[in-house]
Amino acid sequence: MSKGITSKNEDYSQWYNDIVIKADLAEHSAVKGCMVIKPYGYSIWEKMQAILDQKFKDTGHSNAYFPLFIPKSFFSKEAAHVEGFATECAVVTHYRLKNDGEGNIIVDPDAKLEEELIVRPTSETIIWNTFRGWVQSYRDLPLLINQWANVVRWEMRTRLFLRTAEFLWQEGHTAHATSEEAVAETEKMLDVYADFAENWMALPVVKGKKTPNERFAGALDTYCIEALMQDGKALQAGTSHFLGQNFAKAFDVKFTSKEGKQEHVWASSWGVSTRMIGALIMAHSDDQGLVLPPMLAPIQVVIVPIYKTDEELKAISIFVSGLMPKLKKMGVSVKYDDRDTQRPGFKFAEYELKGVPVRLAIGSRDMENGTVELARRDTREKFTVNQEGLDYYIGNLLEDIQANIYKKAADYRAEHITPANSYDEFKELLDTKAGFITAHWDGTPETEQKIKEETKATIRCIPLDNKLEEGVCIYSGKPSVQRVLFARAY
Amino acid sequence: MSKGITSKNEDYSQWYNDIVIKADLAEHSAVKGCMVIKPYGYSIWEKMQAILDQKFKDTGHSNAYFPLFIPKSFFSKEAAHVEGFATECAVVTHYRLKNDGEGNIIVDPDAKLEEELIVRPTSETIIWNTFRGWVQSYRDLPLLINQWANVVRWEMRTRLFLRTAEFLWQEGHTAHATSEEAVAETEKMLDVYADFAENWMALPVVKGKKTPNERFAGALDTYCIEALMQDGKALQAGTSHFLGQNFAKAFDVKFTSKEGKQEHVWASSWGVSTRMIGALIMAHSDDQGLVLPPMLAPIQVVIVPIYKTDEELKAISIFVSGLMPKLKKMGVSVKYDDRDTQRPGFKFAEYELKGVPVRLAIGSRDMENGTVELARRDTREKFTVNQEGLDYYIGNLLEDIQANIYKKAADYRAEHITPANSYDEFKELLDTKAGFITAHWDGTPETEQKIKEETKATIRCIPLDNKLEEGVCIYSGKPSVQRVLFARAY
Structure with missing residues (x-):
């Protein structure tokens, strides 16, 4: 779909x-x-x-x-702060609107503030x-x-x-x-x-x-x-x-x-x-939609009944009404979607789109067999699982999903921290592989600025656990004592 | 103090x-x-x-x-709403400040918004x-x-x-x-x-x-x-x-x-x-400070040790470290104030001022006797209470305090809902007893407005459980089918 x-x-x-x-x-x-x-x-x-x-x-x-408001003059009190924040901001200059007599709502020119107020871009000054x-x-x-x-x-x-x-x-x-x-x-x-x-x-x-x-x-x-x-x-x-x-x-x-x-x-x-x-x-996330780690998913488990008759739905609902309190007691947030206005396929797609980590589907065959069909969002794998012990299975599975999502991101990152030893290599990496690039830098704002202008890459940080390593700046050739972390960034 | x-x-x-x-x-x-x-x-x-x-x-x-912002034109779309809300409000007219070249931060005249934005006074229109x-x-x-x-x-x-x-x-x-x-x-x-x-x-x-x-x-x-x-x-x-x-x-x-x-x-x-x-x-609240109902008190119980020597403090602290988890398990928020920078009397006054519902003071004599001194904020009564079963005692006491604070307010209100059968009586009640006054009103905005202008009392509401009762308006003498609730108000 x-x-x-x-x-x-x-x-x-x-x-x-x-x-x-x-x-x-x-x-x-x-x-x-x-x-x-x-x-x-x-x-x-x-x-x-x-x-x-x-x-x-x-x-x-x-x-x-x-x-919410900060007097304009407050920004001028800290020299660097004013340059950084008192530029692109929302400025309140008046405190009243009025009807101009012809049915238009206009700003009342008589209600001008003595000192303009800035809508806080950050609150250091007022605090x-x-x-x-x-x-x-x-x-x-x-x-x-x-x-x-x-x-x-x-x-x-x-x-x-x-x-x-x-x-x-x-x-x-x-x-x-x-x-x-x-x-x-x-x-x-x-x-x-x-x-x-x-x-x-x-x-x-x-x-x-x-x-x-x-x-x-x-x-x-x-x-x-x-x-x-x-x-x-x-x-x-x-x-x-x-x-x-x-x-x-x-x-x-x-x-x-x-x-x-x-x-x-x-x-x-x-x-x-x-x-x-x-x-x-x-x-x-992936091309099917959101992928949420269980620790932040508003709904961790969704249960979708698959039925033809009211009797089938009733039997499934009785089972679900026994399962849900067990999951809730374990701190699992669970939703039972028994809407009759939507078909199961629609619901599957919707919860996949919304990144719900675990989906259970229960049909009449499952009820006969004492099983459920379980789908995990992160790997999109499906399993048939016994109803007995299902609560513990889900508890463990949510931990596993959390760990797997982290591991996937960590593996990706590990593959995308690449050293560059020349400016050419640096530029090529940016355009091909991207990710973090570790490179020597001479420590000057001028070099940092030039690299940014020429490549749109910025120094993201000097890692706290950085190892000292002698080298030469990829841009200026001047001596450097450590690599720093470059990347193009949001 | x-x-x-x-x-x-x-x-x-x-x-x-x-x-x-x-x-x-x-x-x-x-x-x-x-x-x-x-x-x-x-x-x-x-x-x-x-x-x-x-x-x-x-x-x-x-x-x-x-x-946060609502375009000015939105207010004009609902006729009554614009009269009520688009008057006294904060108006954003510009989106940039700049340095005027002489060291002053000024509003950039080139950064005027096409349409002014109002800081939301309520959000019906944008929602x-x-x-x-x-x-x-x-x-x-x-x-x-x-x-x-x-x-x-x-x-x-x-x-x-x-x-x-x-x-x-x-x-x-x-x-x-x-x-x-x-x-x-x-x-x-x-x-x-x-x-x-x-x-x-x-x-x-x-x-x-x-x-x-x-x-x-x-x-x-x-x-x-x-x-x-x-x-x-x-x-x-x-x-x-x-x-x-x-x-x-x-x-x-x-x-x-x-x-x-x-x-x-x-x-x-x-x-x-x-x-x-x-x-x-x-x-x-009272003249000693805040009085908080336990259901909304950030700290429900404070414990103050009274000691001369470190040994005495240690014995008290051991007892307290046993009591606190029991209280917390019952959902009671409790603070142990063993600061050595302030004397007990100072602490007593501080927690009274802050409206903490229950104060425990424990001294060496108490430790010998297996008791504590307990003070409740609402009545300012003090009791000596056994350490045994103290957690349950406190649980019940907090419920009792909640009920007592409500009762006190309810009793006050019951004494301050007074019927007035003439405008003179109405005005006298306002100036002497105040409170809610129930009186007949002819149902017209004009009468309501006149009474407001002359007495500063407004119709607070027509109670949902109002009984119908034939009468005449205290102001106009016109017929009325029910009393309404008047008061001077915040």
Whole structure:
């Protein structure tokens, strides 16, 4: 059955878009650059949120909420930050509409704001302006805050989930007494993200540091997790920033140390967004639709009855009503689709499209034989399985599917981390094999920029576990002490 | 110990503000009209969200997310809606800032939007514009959607939680095949809100319908739950609207019925917001601070050790480490505050201020006697209780506290629903006793408006369980068939 999905090999970009639309994850809205996250897509985000939120709480963070709007002048207080964020943004200039007397709704020229407000592209400035009142003494530190919110960065060329003007995210903002503690926090939260990516999203990631060129505007150091998509392009799935004392100085946030001295505090910030849903789709899905790792699948198991008569359906439903509580007790989310408005083949295609990890089909022959037909989404294999012990079988199978999806992505990545020892080799690899390319770089922003301009490849990161290795820069021929990770990226 | 809270009887408004600030619930931000919800206040909102979200899912609703921005022209499509909402609002007119060359960040005049965008004050228009693509056939109905989001309604005179320019809320939006189904949904969600108010917030509410004057802009009928605060003023804690086919017609949302006819769908919308936190504070708290019903308390039980030596602390801590898992297993949230930077008296005052329902204090004498000292926040009573069976004792006590807080509010309300049979009596009651006043009204918007202008009292609702009773309007003397509920309100 054709699901109308463009083949991945034919047009990767169209394939991605087809899956987002046809699996009912999201759609473009009437507002340029803004998406609507549909119920099925949002239910994946809710799972991500619940897991991450618990991880943040387990590491001592509390949620809070800060204003959507930021006064324009706040951006000017941190020099690098203003360059990075106060450019493409939504600017509120008025606070009233009115009827012009001829039936038109117009902006009321008398309701102009004294100072324009920016819809937050990220909240460092408004949060650090607030922290000034929250921190007096070392006893108030560390201050470990997280916010779940919407943010807006004006984008002209948008792609659902991957790049939209408005997106949903979480942003952690922490204040510490020492530089060491702030760096430790920055690294700890990167580990939380990496753990989430690998063990929930089934997405292997490289942990690394960004080059100065690619740092967050206002950070001393930006850490990231970088994943590889099935078209060989990289995707940054999360970032964690060591902000030094930049924002504390810009917003005058000081504390009295144990020794009675007044000092500026040290900061981190870190975030992941609905972009992760885009990564999840691009990393695992196939030409039949979405492939979801069980740990993030809103529905893990779907059961479809196959029957001709009401009696047959009744017998199947009695069996299912015994099975479902057992699965739920094991924490498995299960749906019984006994709609009589759709045929089994339609349902099979629909759940395949939506990436449900396990599908059970039960017919009258199965009921006689004490079996079910089981299909796993990741490998598209079908098995006949005994009804007895089915709950445990499914529990194990879901773990197996999770591991298999991870392994497939890890194998792909292992095959797509390639060293390049000359610029020609580098360029050829980019155009043929793609993936991550490890190469020597002279450490200068100029060389990085030239390579980017000429090849569209960027330095994704300097891996944290990088080995030192003497060599020469593929571009300039200057000496280098380590390889860095290049790729074309989303 | 003075907590610096103004007495409720002295200045109710200042008392409220003192509690919000001193219990660390929220504060004003640098952006006029916008608040910062602090971690403790936000943790109450998280409890509310979790409970309501489960109730919405249990009644068949799915969450989704729609854009923050709404094109200006959308508001003009529903005549009543534009009057109600497209007035005081945040208007985005530009999408870029730039450096003017002299170091100033200014709005880029070249980046003016073709059509202004309004920051959503409520989402009917953008959602119904989206629903057009989601509904084709009766098989697509009912469509039961909820959104958790921030909204902005420009307010000059703000009060933390009760009235702020930006606030957090949920908005349900549903589409149905028939008028009857849409009305049934509207009433069902009102019941969900009433159940939440009474059984979680411990807040007795009157369920009723608004008069046409007080209806949501664009609704055929607005249902509400009305609560009474301790100063005798009413507070609308939630609303549920029957929208008829108004938005379906404005945005051309039609479906093919079972009979093959093209018909416009029928709609409801319903919402509650962070305003409920304001209601929670004002309904139950006292001059010592917040009083939280256990069902919504982020910390239900706090344990404070009282010791002179490390040995004493150790013995207490061993006992506590046995008690805490038992309480947690019962679903009780418990905190052990063994900070050595603060004295017990300071801690007692802090948890009283924050409304923690049960406080245990354990000293060396208690350890010898096998007892603990227990203080309940609602009545401020103290007891000596045996350590044996303490977990069950606390479980029962929390239920008792929840019931007692509800009873206190219900008793207050019962004493403050007063009939008035003349306009003089009505006005005197408003100025002396306040509360809800039941009185006859002639059913005209003109009379309602006159009474509002002269007394600041509004018709809160026509209670759903109202008895018919012949009488004459207190204002006009015209005949009336039922009493309606008046009050001055937040």
